[in-house]
Amino acid sequence: SRYGMSWSRVLQTRCLLLLVHLLCFEGVPISVDKTKVNQLEDKTSEPPQSVDTGLHYDRYLREVIDFLEKDQHFREKLHNTDMEDIKMGKLAKELDFVSHHVRTQLDELKRQEVSRLRTLIKAKQDIEGGNDIAVDHQALLKQFEYLNHMNPHTFEVEDLDRLIKSATSDLENYDKERHEEFKKYEMTKEHERREHLKTLDDEGRKKEEEHYEEMKKKHADHPKVNHPGSQNQFKEVWEEADGLDPEDFDPKTFFNLHDSNGDGFFDEQELEALFTKELEKIYDPTNEEDDMVEMEEERLRMREHVMNEVDTNKDRLVSLEEFLVATKKKEFLEPDSWETLEQNQAYTDEEMLEFEEHLAQQEEDLNQRASDLQKQRDELERQQEQLNAQKVELQQVLWEVVGKHHIFTVIGLHLIQNTGHIRSQNVTVNQIGRSSNQDV
Incomplete structure (x- = not known):
């Protein structure tokens, strides 16, 4: 059944917000098999594969998920629990009712993880000061807040609660950290430009300023960018990437075409792939005036905007139902114009x-x-x-x-x-x- 095929994905995303696709620094190409259009009803897919979350405890998270997935009671409770209750720790209490066999496996998994972390701490101690220098082990353990170190032997409700909260917090802060890194990148670039001007004479400085303004003008001279997530934007993908008649645009068919792993959801990477055509209007890696770091920031902005508009339950996934509801809104049919990065400086003068x-x-x-x-x-x-x-x-x-x-x-x-x-x-x-x- 569809439910059985996509269960692993639903568990991973709704329970721990773990196995979502995080931002990639390289461009995400759109690759679509056009034969799917006439074969959507017959399409079968393997269960989606887990992807690395980028978190330092990713392996531990995946193994916990694999074990919990085997318990029917826990799976049923998860299916009937909304995201806010999960974040508040209500789901973690259901661990008390997990089968003894699964609990035993989780206990052993935790002991292995604690042992691994102690080895890391010992290695860090040796690197930073040698055995003769005192080390605050409690401070080091705080780096691994997802574990209850007071009980290193058994996996309890508190462990699952810590795991959920740590993963949720880390993933939700990821985009914010990316924006801060980009802001610092832009300010560093501007600072270096100003410092370079100081090394030039008047004539050289004038030529450099003229070249800078020319590059800005060339970068801003590009085709109109469609509002991300709008009908016009999706129709353009439908026509240019999928090779289909824009008059035949159908939201459900479009969703199924670009749900590349067939799990019934748009994850962040699948969503970002839809913006490639828009980004190609603005950025060309062969052009001096186009910065590929800025392109990835633009991709992130587009994805965040669509997620905020469409992902109503805030589980970092767009379901088919959420997608179809969004296509009926006025914003989808008659969106505002989209302001690109050159129209929104990443930092203030202050x-x-x-x-x-x-x-x-x-x-x-x-x-x-x-x-x-x-x-x-x-x-x-x-x-x-x-x-x-x-x-x-x-x-x-x-x-x-x-x-x-x-x-x-x-x-x-x-x-x-x-x-x-x-x-x-x-x-x-x-x-x-x-x-x-x-x-x-």
Whole structure:
């Protein structure tokens, strides 16, 4: 059944918001088999494969999901639980009713994960300071908030609750972090441009400014961009990517064509693939004026906008039902114009000023550190010169002492030889004594 085919996907997305496709830095091409149009009713697909969430505990999440998926009671409860209840921890309490066999497997899985983390902590301790330096293990454990370290042996309700909340929080903050990274990228690019201008003379600066304005103008000169998620945008994909007559556009058929894994949902990656044609109007990797980092930010903005409009239950997926409801709205048929990135600067003048002040402070701190290091180097060189001078002086004293000792030794040997007291170098003290007694 359709339910059976897509269950793994529903469990993964509604329960933990884990196995969704996160943003990719490379372009997402649209690849459609046009023969699907006449074969939609006969289309069969394998259960969707899990994809890496990008979270550092992804493997652990997947294994927990695999085990929970085997329990019929838990699956039924999940099917009747909405996303807000899941986030609030109500679903986690159902772990008490999971079969003993599944609980035993989860216990063993947790013990393995705790052991793995302890190994990582030990490795980090060795790297950062060696065994002689005290390490705050509790602080390190906070990096792994999805586990209850007070009970490292069994998988309890609290473990599932922590897992859900950690994954939910991490995934929901992902887009926000991407926007912040992009803003920093844009401000850094502008800062470097300004610094480069400072190195030029008046004529060179004028030429550079003219070139900059020309590139901005060329980038902004592109075909009209359709509002993401609008009928016009989807019809353009239908015609140009799918090779179909725009007059025959049908939302349900369109959805099934681009639901590439056949699970009955548009995930984030499948949704972003629909924007490729629009992005190609603005960005060309062979053009100097087009920045591919900006293209991916534009893709993210488009996907966020459509998700906010269509994903009514906020599970980070667009179901067929949600999609069809959205196509009946006025915004779908008569959307507002879409403002692209060049019409929406990523940062304000105040943010740019603060960013440059921060860079200036960093530069000042680095210069101060460099100055301190130079002073330390000069002091070490001075001390080395003193040591070298002391070494030379000590060598001179030693040579004088050795020289005097050599002179005294030569004189002494000369006197002994003249008196004839040494008849042979091999004469022992006893022999000398016996010789003395005979003389007496």
